[in-house]
Amino acid sequence: MSFRRIDIHAHLNFSAYNADREEVINRALEGGTAFINVGTDNVTSRESVELANKYEKGVYAIVGRHPADNVDEIFDPAKYRELLKHPKVVGIGECGLDYFHILPGGAEKQKNTFIAQIELANEFSKPLMLHVRDAYDDALAILKSHANVVGDVHFFAGTIEQARAFLDIGYTLSFTGVITFAKQYEELVEFVPLDMIQAETDCPFVAPAPYRGKRNEPSYVSEVVSKISQIKKLPVDNIEKALLINAKRMFGIDL
């Protein structure tokens, strides 16, 4: 099996796929799309590892605790250390800061949980899969003072300045299907260098055009790739190759 592209951020373990998970996965793999399934707590992280272990090639896992305050779990590194021993686990996340989904006084707790996951990433030399919402500057400060590893900023929606600051410390920026229908991303996609950009679906959420409003899936990452090619005015082939190289480098994947 040879892969043309990779969706670096998917949630195939979510219940949205209970009826046809295998079909969705096979559609991706047979169409040349590999993907990384990302956990949001210990249960979904464990499911991501199980899913990755079911397939010989093309399915990977990232394990961690989502920063939002509606995730009901106190982060326990021991539970994640065990998952990190699996060779298909290629990163830690999604972790970060989410000041949109926050309870009063929640920032300190979010910061501590984030730092604990950065320390785990340092310990295992694994990249971070960052979820940052309304908190780019705080996340940057924490990374600069704690992280010895790099990573990817998932669903990047910051300013050009913030993009530059993440790029300067070696973080790639990934974009979802939102760029296929929201014009305000064009400048950002144009700005991020070809060797520092990644594509993702964040499925089942935010399906790209022409699937808007429907359930999303990893094979639709091709729409994100073609939008990047359109914005950067480069052939799809070149973009696909560059994105594969970026993902392999960041996550140590051998595709």
Ligand SMILES: [Zn+2]
């Ligand atoms: Zn996600």
